[in-house]
Amino acid sequence: MHAVMYTKSSALYTNFTSAYPPIMDTHLAMLILMLVSIAAGCLGALTGLGGGVVIMPVLIIGFGVDVRYAIGASLVAVIATSSGSAAAYVRDGFTNVRLGILLEVATVAGAIVGALIAAHVNTDAIIVLFVCALFYSAYATLRPPASRPIDLIPDPLATRLKLNSSYPTSKGDTPYSVHNVPGGLLLMGGAGVLSAMVGIGSGIVKVFAMDRLMRLPFKVSTTTSNFMIGVTAAASSVVYLHRGQIEPQIAGPVAFGALIGALVGARILPRVNTYWLRRIFACVVVVSGIELVRRTFT
Amino acid sequence: MEVILAKLLTSMMAVAGTTILIGLVLAFVHQPQGIQGLRVFTAFTTFKTADAPYRTLLEIRDGLLAGDGLAIVQLGLFMLIATPIVRVCVSLILFARVRDWMYVSISALVLTGLALGLLGWIQ
Numbered sequence: 001m002h003a004v005m006y007t008k009s010s011a012l013y014t015n016f017t018s019a020y021p022p023i024m025d026t027h028l029a030m031l032i033l034m035l036v037s038i039a040a041g042c043l044g045a046l047t048g049l050g051g052g053v054v055i056m057p058v059l060i061i062g063f064g065v066d067v068r069y070a071i072g073a074s075l076v077a078v079i080a081t082s083s084g085s086a087a088a089y090v091r092d093g094f095t096n097v098r099l100g101i102l103l104e105v106a107t108v109a110g111a112i113v114g115a116l117i118a119a120h121v122n123t124d125a126i127i128v129l130f131v132c133a134l135f136y137s138a139y140a141t142l143r144p145p146a147s148r149p150i151d152l153i154p155d156p157l158a159t160r161l162k163l164n165s166s167y168p169t170s171k172g173d174t175p176y177s178v179h180n181v182p183g184g185l186l187l188m189g190g191a192g193v194l195s196a197m198v199g200i201g202s203g204i205v206k207v208f209a210m211d212r213l214m215r216l217p218f219k220v221s222t223t224t225s226n227f228m229i230g231v232t233a234a235a236s237s238v239v240y241l242h243r244g245q246i247e248p249q250i251a252g253p254v255a256f257g258a259l260i261g262a263l264v265g266a267r268i269l270p271r272v273n274t275y276w277l278r279r280i281f282a283c284v285v286v287v288s289g290i291e292l293v294r295r296t297f298t
Numbered sequence: 299m300e301v302i303l304a305k306l307l308t309s310m311m312a313v314a315g316t317t318i319l320i321g322l323v324l325a326f327v328h329q330p331q332g333i334q335g336l337r338v339f340t341a342f343t344t345f346k347t348a349d350a351p352y353r354t355l356l357e358i359r360d361g362l363l364a365g366d367g368l369a370i371v372q373l374g375l376f377m378l379i380a381t382p383i384v385r386v387c388v389s390l391i392l393f394a395r396v397r398d399w400m401y402v403s404i405s406a407l408v409l410t411g412l413a414l415g416l417l418g419w420i421q
Contacts, residue, residue: 026336027326034322066345076375080315083307083381091304101389102404108411115415161400230382231408237379238415244350248321249336252371255378256318259311 026249029063034253036062041081041261046274047281050229051081051258052200053137056130057288061295065250067123071199072245075233077258078201082229084262089223092168096220099163099178099210100227106185107206107228110192111235118197119243127296130198134289137204138282155179167220176217184214188228196236201229299392306388310381317374325367336368383412 036058037051044051052074059070089095118126158164158178166175191205206225210216216224240246329335334351341349352358352372361369390405 026338029339030322030326030336063339063342065339065342068345069342076378079378079382080311083378083385084311087304087307087311090300090307093300095300097300097303097389098401101386101401101408104386104408105404105411108408108415112411112415162398231386231412234379234382235412235415238412241376241379242353244347244353245345246372246375247342247350248352248368248371248375249325250342251375252318252322252368255375256315256322259315 030249030253033059033063033250034257037077037254037257038261038264041077041258041263042265042268043261043277043281044081044258045085045262045265046269046272047141047278050078050201050203050226051261052078053134053285055254055258056199057134057292059250059254060127061288061291063250067126068243068245069247069250071118071126071197072237072240072247073251073254074199075195075237075240076246076251076255078195078199078233079230079237080255080259081262082201082203082226082233084259085266086223086227086230088266089226094167094219094223095227096163096165096167096178096216096224097227098161098165099214099216100224102161102163102181103184103188103206103209103224104228104231106188107192107195107232108235110189110194111196111232112192112239114193114196115236115239117193121197124296126198127292129194130200131289131293133194133198133200133202133204134285134292138285138289140204140208141278141282153177155181157181165220167217174217176220179215180213184209187213192232192235195229195232196239201233203229299389299396302392303385303389306385307381310377310384314374314377314381317377318371319374321367321370321372321374323367324370328367383409386412 037055040051040054040058043054055074055077056070059065059073060067065073086095090097154164154177158181161181163178163181164176166173168174187209188206191202191209194200194205195202203222203225206228207221210221210224211218237246325336347353352361352369355376358369358372358376362373386405386408390402390409393401393405
């Protein structure tokens with residue numbers, strides 16, 4: 001049955017006619033795609049936003065690729081960047097592995113629901129949702145992290161779930177406690193839906209949930225979010241793989257590039273002033289969002 | 299536990315990344331007979347499920363046997379997607395080793411969710 005589908009689809013490519021003239025040679029396009037993805041992976045690691053918010057506009061605006069191919073490629077890139085950097089944070093003891101796995105229950109459920117919904121939603125609506133996520137990401141990167149005293153009053157549910165932990169700081173291992181587990185789970189479900197529908201890691205929503213709602217230290221929130229992103233994206237990627245949205249010619253260069261970029265980014269992070277980088281990046285993100293909306297509705 | 303998970307993630311990423319690179323290089327330099335090969339990017343302006351060459355492991359296997367570089371790329375992408383799933387399996391085993399049954403069940407719940415996604419894939 002699969003073999004039949006394969007030959008059928010091969011016939012489709014050869015008969016394919018497009019309204020667009022070929023702009024670039026295929027080899028060149030794939031090389032450029034890889035280079036751009038290296039930059040995206042690097043920027044994603046440096047600004048803490050992940051590569052998804054850069055790769056989606058690049059594919060849609062720069063390469064004229066259908067939104068659904070862009071989502072597939074972006075999700076695989078998100079897995080590559082998050083798993084690559086997650087390893088270092090887990091080893092150094094920043095990541096709260098228990099909390100991550102608990103919240104993954106909600107993000108995975110959300111991601112599968114999101115992937116199923118996305119099949120029945122108009123791509124214009126997906127773009128609008130993506131641009132909203134883009135603008136919020138830009139806003140959230142510029143806003144300084146709220147500083148508040150570490151809260152050590154234990155929450156009964158978090159205690160029963162053994163979520164309270166400690167993390168390394170300049171003053172040695174600092175303990176912290178986790179709050180509002182049900183609220184966190186609910187918001188994580190939403191993050192999963194968003195991630196699957198628009199092809200981003202939605203780390204920004206995850207960090208918001210852990211930082212503001214569950215009142216974890218900022219560094220623990222970002223690293224635990226990063227740890228969870230891979231599983232969330234894998235849940236929807238499996239669905240998209242079957243639907244044919246993960247195209248090797250697009251997702252291959254993008255995933256490889258993003259993986260290399262994330263490694264480079266993590267390596268140079270301590271030596272880079274991210275203050276200006278975040279500002280520049282936020283501007284780029286906003287401009288690309290505006291361009292996406294303009295293209296969709298003209 | 300943390301050290302094992304970190305090592306697992308880095309080694310799986312390295313294998314997947316290398317596989318993708320090998321596949322890409324192969325698809326660039328050599329296109330065997332009877333394989334569609336690389337498509338121009340304008341073919342991707344409209345999405346069709348039927349256009350996708352490798353949607354299941356069986357199709358990937360067929361492509362590998364035919365010597366298609368893009369099938370190797372897709373295998374690497376599949377490994378990339380499998381990395382976090384394997385990570386959940388390993389954490390389940392690690393929680394079982396320290397007899398933390400609460401977190402064994404939570405990991406199992408995550409795996410069930412991932413399996414549901416796979417179920418749609420198998421159909």
